[in-house]
Amino acid sequence: MLDKLGVARALRELSALLQVQGENPFKVRAYETAARSLEDSPDDLAALVRDGRLRELPGVGAAIEKKISELHATGHTPLLDRLHAELPPGILELVEVPELGPRKIGQLHAELGVDGIAALEAACVAGRVRELRGFGEKTERKILEGIRRLRERPARRMLLPEALSLGERLLAHLRRAPGCLRAELAGSLRRGRETVGDLDLVAAAEAPGPVLDQLLAWPGVEAVLGRGEAGLSVRLAEGAQVDLRVSPPGGFPALLHHLTGSKAHHVRLRGLARDRGLTLSERGLERLDGGGALPAGSEEELYAALGLAFVPPELREDRGEIEAARDGALPDLVREEDVRGLVHCHTRFSDGRATLEELARAADALGMEYLTVTDHSPAASYAGGVGLDRLQAQWDEIARVQALVKVRLLRGTESDILEDGALDYPDRILEQLDVVVASVHSRFRQGEDEMTRRLVRAMRLPFFKIWGHALGRLLLEREPFACRMEEVLDAAAESGKAAVEVNGDPKRLEMTPEHLRLARARGLPVVLSVDAHSVAALGHLRWAVATARRGWVTRDAVLNARPLAEFARAVRPAG
Template structure:
C-alpha cells in the first residue's frame, strides 16, 4: 500500500464514524491523519519501517497501530468491521456536493437510500424536500451535485495520475531495450483531470516491452496485449496504455499522441499546404511518399515552419499561430519560483512548525516563504486573533535569526465576509508583510453579491492577494458565479494579485481564466496553500497550470527577488 491507499482508507473510516454518530473528535482524528499522509513527500512504508509513524503530525498511538496493520497485512480489521455496519453506497453519497455524512444517514434512515441511483430517483419524485433541513432548493442542489459527480467520475486529478505514470515510466526505463520513453496525451499536456494515462516508448523489441509493462506490480488486470499497444488497469482503477514505436518514429509519434485533436488537425492542414503529410510515423512528402523527418518532435514542428511548441500549450488556442510567427510565450518554469507566499503552519490548521516549513523551503532553493495562517473568523480552521498573530511574529522573528538565506514573511489569510469586509481593521492589517483575502463561506450567493464581496477586498489597500478566486474544488464544488471580467479589471487597476492555488483539487484560477486576466494586465501569485511540508511540492502542478495559461515569469510575483517582491507588496503592484 502507498500513501494514497492508506489515506483513502482513513478517510473512509472517518466518514463511516460520522455516519454512525461517533464523536466529532474521533472523526476529525481520522480525517486529519488521512490529510497528513496524503501530503507526505516520503513513502509511508519507509516511515513505518523506521518506527516513526507517530512523528507524522496528527497521528497518535491508536491510529499508528492501525496504519501498521494495514501496511503489514494489506487489511484492517477495524475498517472491515465498520463496513459491515455502514452500507457501502452511503460513502458514495458523501462524495456528492451538498451531501455530507449527516444527510447521507438521513436519507438512509428515512427513505432507505443506499445508492446514488436511488437518491436520484427520490429527487425526481420530490421525496427529499419534505425531510428535516431540506426543501426544494436543497433538493435541486443535490441533483446538480449528482450530475457534476457523474461528469467527473471517469476522470481523476492530475496529481493522482502523474505520480503513477512517472512510476511506470521509471520502471520501464530500467530495461535497456527501452530506448526512449515519455508520457503523452492529456497527462503530458498537464490537464487538471485525466481520463487515462498514455505512455509512448521507442524500442526495437516491442514484445519484451509489453511483457514487462503487463506484469508491473501496480497492474491488476490486462485489457489488451498486442505487439505495439497494450492496455492495463491499475490498483486505483485507472487505465494505462503503452504504445511502442521504432526509434526513428518516436518524435512524430510523441507529437501525434500528445497534441489535442484540434491541435493535430490544425497541424495537418498546415502540412497539406506545404505538400507534406504528418502522422504518427513521421513527416512525408505527398508527391514522392519520401519520409523527410520525425525522429524528434522539434524536427516535426520545424518542417512545418514553426518552433517547437511546449506540450502544455498544445490545445489549438493560438499556439500554432504564435509558433509560426515566432512569438510563443517564454512560459514560467518551476525553477523560476523563488518562494511560496501562502502556507499554513500549526498555528492554525497546518501540521508543521514554522521552522520546519522554513527549513524545507530552503532545501527547495526558495529565498522567502510567507506563513499565511487563517484569521479569527474562520474558527473551524483554528483562526488566529490579533494577539495570536503578534505571538506568532515573535516565532517568525526567531526563525529568521536562525536560518540564513531565507526570509519568513508575516502573512495572513483573512476571510471576506458577506459584506466584503475582512477580519481586521486597517491599522492591524498594515503590520503584515502580505495579506491574502479569500471567501470561505456563502458560496451559493448570487453572482452580484459574490462579485461585490471580492471587489470590496480588492479595493482594500492592505489586501495584496485574492486567494483561490473562484472557490472551485474539482469533483466536489463547482466555481461560484462571478463577474470575472470586473474582478480582473479591478485587480489590474489596483495592483492586487490573483492567486493560482496549486492545491491539486483547486488549480484555481484555471488556465483559460489566467490567460484572459493576463491580457487585462493582472499579475499572479502561484501558491500551494500547503498545510504540511509535503504539500509544498504541489507548486509543480500550479506552475504547469500557469504554463497552460501562457503565463511568463514576469507575470508571477513569486518569481521576483525578495526586494522587488516587497516593493510590489507595499505598493499593491504599482512599485
C-alpha cells in the same frame, strides 16, 4: 505496492467501513488522522517504512504502522480484506451520495438491507427511508436528488498530483520490461491539465509484446478493455483507464507528439503540413507525393519541419501557440527553479497543521529566500482566524523564529474579502503588514452582479493585495462562483494595487490559464503561491508553476521570482 496517496486512500476506506459497522469512534478517527499525517509528511513512504519511522507521524501507533507497511508492500491488509468480505461491494459507493455519512449508511444497511445506490433509490421511492429515526421526508428527497446528481456527474477524474503519481509509478514498472528502450507520459497529463481522466503512456521497443505484457502484470489491473499488436487499454482497480501504445524506436517522437497535444492543436498542424505537401499522423511526417517519410528524431525536429519553433506541451491547446511558434513569439515560460520565495502559508495560529518554525526550517532546506506568513484574518472564525487580541503574539513568534533561520519571514495575512468588498483588518493593521492576500471565503452564492461589485471594490482598495484563489472553486467538488472576470481584472489593473495569485493547492489551481492570459494582457503581475497548511504542502509550488505555464506566464511576470528586496517593495500594502 501502494504509494503514500494510495495508502492514505486505503486508510480512509478503512475508517469509512469501520464506521458503517458501528466501530468505536476513536478507532475510526485514528485511521483518518493517520491518513492525514501520511499525506502531510514530506518524507518518502518507502524511507519511513525502511527506517522504522512511521510511528514518528501523529496518530500512527503500532497497529496502524503494521497496516501501512502491509499496504505499501502488497496493496492489501487483512482488516480491509475482511471488511470487503463482510460488507456488500456497493456500500462504499454510497459514501459518494450527498446527505449520507458512514453512520447513516450503516443504519440503512442494518435496518433496510441497503447494499448499494440502486437499493437506496428503491427504498427512497418506496418511502421507507423517511420512516427511519433521524431521516424524515426532507432527507429522503435530498438523497434522491443527490443520487440524480451523482449519476449525471462525469466519469471519475483524478487531480493532477494523483494522476502524476500513478503515471510515474506505471512508467517505472514499464521501464523494467524486456526490450523497453523508453517510456513517457502523454495526453492531458503531460500538458499539465488540472484534472485527468485516462492515462496515456507511450513506449519504445523493437518488440511491443513484452512491454504490453508488463502493463498486464501491474497488480492493480482489473480489466482488459482492448489489446492490439502494439496497443493495450486496461482499467485499474481505482477506476482509472490506462492506454499504452508501443512504437519502434525511430517512431517514438512522432507517437509521443501525436498523443500529447489536444485535438484542436493537431488539426491546425495537419493543415500546416498539407500546405507544405506533407501529411502528419502518429507515424510522423510523410510526403503526399509518395516520396516517403521525413526523418524526425525529436519533437523539436518535427515542429521545425513545419516551420515552427518547439511548442512546450503545456501550450498545445490551439490558443495562439501555433501563430506564436511561427512568428518566433513563444513565451519563455516560468520554471520552478525561478521562484525565490514561498507565498501564502498558514501556521497553527490559524488552520495550519505545522508550526511557523517547522515551515521556516523546511523553507530553509529548500533554499528559499523568503516565506510569507499569511494566516487567516478574524472573519474566518471557522479557520481560527487571527483576531486583534492574538496578532501581537503571532508577530512575536515570527520575530523569535526569524532568529533561528536564514529564510526571511514576512508577516502578512490572508484577509477575507467581506460581503461588501472590504477587508476585515482595519487600515492601521494592514499598514503594518508586509503582504496581504485577499480572498473570498464566504457568501459564494451571491449573484453575478453582487459578486462583481464586491470584488471590484476590493481590487480598488488603496492597499496592495494579492487576489487569492480567484473564484473559490474546489476541483471535482465545488464550481467557481459567478462574477464578470474581465470587469474585476480591469479594476485591479486600473488600481495598480493588485496582483493575481496562481494557487498551487491541487484542489484549486486558480487562476485558470484563460484568466491568467486576460490578467497578463492587462499588465497584472502574478504570484505563484503554495497555500500551504503543512510542511508537505510547500511542494504545491510545482502545481502552481504547471498552471502558470499553461497560462503563458513568464518569469518576469512573477513577483516571487524576484529577489527579496524587490518582492517586498512590490507587495508592501502601503505601496
